[in-house]
Amino acid sequence: MADMRRDFKDREELVAYLREQFPEAAARSPHVSPFIGGRTSAESRLAVSKFGAEYAQTRNYVTGSVTRLSPYIRHGVLTLAEVRDAALAQVSRAEDAEKFISELGWRDYWQRVYAQVGDKIWQDLEPYKTGFTADDYADELPDDIRYGETGVRFIDDLCKELFTLGYLHNHGRMWLAAYVVHWRRVKWQAGARWFLEHLVDGDPASNNLSWQWVASTYSHKPYYYNWDNVLRFTGKKYLNASPRILGNEAFLGTYEVIARRLFPNIDLEHDHSQPHQSPPKPTRFKQDGKKDKRR
Amino acid sequence: MSDVKTVIWVHADNLNPHSQPFKLAAGAPALFVFDDALLQAWGITLKRIVFMYECLLELPVTIRRGDVLEELTRFVAEHDALRVLTSYSPSPRHAAICAALRQRLPRVRLEVLSEAPFVRAQQVDLKRFSRYWQAVKGEALTRTS
Ligand SMILES: Cc1cc2nc3c(=O)[nH]c(=O)nc-3n(C[C@H](O)[C@H](O)[C@H](O)COP(=O)(O)OP(=O)(O)OC[C@H]3O[C@@H](n4cnc5c(N)ncnc54)[C@H](O)[C@@H]3O)c2cc1C
Numbered sequence: 470m471a472d473m474r475r476d477f478k479d480r481e482e483l484v485a486y487l488r489e490q491f492p493e494a495a496a497r498s499p500h501v502s503p504f505i506g507g508r509t510s511a512e513s514r515l516a517v518s519k520f521g522a523e524y525a526q527t528r529n530y531v532t533g534s535v536t537r538l539s540p541y542i543r544h545g546v547l548t549l550a551e552v553r554d555a556a557l558a559q560v561s562r563a564e565d566a567e568k569f570i571s572e573l574g575w576r577d578y579w580q581r582v583y584a585q586v587g588d589k590i591w592q593d594l595e596p597y598k599t600g601f602t603a604d605d606y607a608d609e610l611p612d613d614i615r616y617g618e619t620g621v622r623f624i625d626d627l628c629k630e631l632f633t634l635g636y637l638h639n640h641g642r643m644w645l646a647a648y649v650v651h652w653r654r655v656k657w658q659a660g661a662r663w664f665l666e667h668l669v670d671g672d673p674a675s676n677n678l679s680w681q682w683v684a685s686t687y688s689h690k691p692y693y694y695n696w697d698n699v700l701r702f703t704g705k706k707y708l709n710a711s712p713r714i715l716g717n718e719a720f721l722g723t724y725e726v727i728a729r730r731l732f733p734n735i736d737l738e739h740d741h742s743q744p745h746q747s748p749p750k751p752t753r754f755k756q757d758g759k760k761d762k763r764r
Numbered sequence: 765m766s767d768v769k770t771v772i773w774v775h776a777d778n779l780n781p782h783s784q785p786f787k788l789a790a791g792a793p794a795l796f797v798f799d800d801a802l803l804q805a806w807g808i809t810l811k812r813i814v815f816m817y818e819c820l821l822e823l824p825v826t827i828r829r830g831d832v833l834e835e836l837t838r839f840v841a842e843h844d845a846l847r848v849l850t851s852y853s854p855s856p857r858h859a860a861i862c863a864a865l866r867q868r869l870p871r872v873r874l875e876v877l878s879e880a881p882f883v884r885a886q887q888v889d890l891k892r893f894s895r896y897w898q899a900v901k902g903e904a905l906t907r908t909s
Contacts, residue, residue, distance in 0.1 A: 483818070483821075487813055488810065491813055494803065497810075500810065505818055506816060506818025508780065509821050540815055543781065546780050548882075553907075558907075563905040564905070582890050665808075666807040667809055669812050669815045671808075671812065674854065743843060751865045
């Protein structure tokens with residue numbers, strides 16, 4: 470086959486060429502991400518990233534100072550070692566960048582698990598700890614989720630971001646994944662395949678294993694949340710809208726109430742044990758069903 | 765640098781112009797192949813293809829599409845190469861292509877190169893992140909030497 474073209478005068482011309490070359494990919498979803506590929510863009514983004522206190526304090530908020538370096542890291546345009554070195558160069562004490570560097574650690578960790586399990590990354594690494602077995606979960610992603618038309622406003626907003634940007638904030642990924650697996654009782658594999666279609670940073674290790682973490686097939690309990698958690702970490706976005714417009718009834722209630730609704734066969738402990746990570750500050754994560762880790 | 769005729773096989777897990785293969789064999793012909801079967805199997809959408817293509821436009825590579833093993837074999841022949849350099853990937857598909865290439869072209873030396881690691885520690889308990897992090901934290905918070 471002939472070589473593909475390299476001479477484009479601008480992005481528009483490149484995109485037109487790729488639409489023509491890969492019509493199936495464009496038919497699945499016509500959007501082009503605002504993330505520009507390449508080392509030049511990666512370096513510019515690295516140069517403006519915040520790695521110290523500002524990152525640690527705001528990273529859980531969808532408007533927080535996260536780096537959005539993931540597509541570059543995923544494709545090796547930046548190595549984890551050089552991003553870590555850039556982070557250390559920005560702070561006076563290494564501990565000030567610990568939160569950020571531990572997130573890089575998550576990537577390294579998932580990559581290592583992938584190297585160990587290989588294609589088994591598509592199978593449940595452990596049983597579900599939800600009081601259900603894998604057979605209780607649907608195999609396929611329902612169309613209303615696939616097209617972002619669930620009627621739950623914040624879920625549909627997340628879907629649209631996924632389709633148009635090819636990127637979601639980590640908290641958004643967790644909310645959407647938990648919605649698919651726990652609220653809709655769909656196998657995590659169906660959700661993971663869907664994310665991989667759209668994410669510009671889509672990576673079998675970070676993606677599938679994070680889905681397994683949410684589902685509880687690679688963690689000690691399922692991740693879930695409630696509306697207070699969404700409100701808190703989305704800023705003012707949904708603050709004054711009525712439940713009728715938000716379609717968020719299924720998320721209203723305390724963690725105990727939600728847990729009984731989602732996992733009626735088991736008694737999920739609402740303890741404060743911290744098996745995965747050093748304890749978060751007690752007040753910040755009071756709203757979380759799975760308190761061991763904020764990713 | 766050795767005199768052995770070398771080509772570089774670039775894949776999607778390492779689109780860095782400063783990668784080890786480019787450092788070790790600067791100026792060597794390089795190839796990237798869009799893996800049509802994989803794009804199809806994963807249902808990859810345009811967003812990712814555009815992003816990857818932009819990365820590729822900053823690399824000195826020939827860009828093709830199709831069956832990776834076939835295209836790679838052809839590229840090696842076109843350049844009479846006796847050595848292929850590529851980057852490490854944890855992907856089983858990458859390992860399978862490497863194995864198939866070695867079998868098909870036994871006279872050609874395939875070298876898989878790693879970048880400077882995040883942490884060097886090898887035997888780490890991966891059952892849960894907390895165990896991993898306890899074991900590597902000290903090194904992770906230290907600059908690459
Ligand atoms: C369901 C689900 C699916 C996910 N799928 C992917 C995926 O396909 N590819 C991917 O790179 N990440 C994935 N993540 C992890 C995480 O959400 C993203 O890496 C992060 O949101 C990227 O944004 P950022 O670069 O601004 O992150 P920052 O907070 O700025 O972190 C810096 C870098 O650390 C790494 N990182 C941060 N958090 C994580 C994490 N939890 N796991 C692994 N690496 C992390 C990323 O490389 C990231 O670029 C997923 C998380 C969930 C819950």
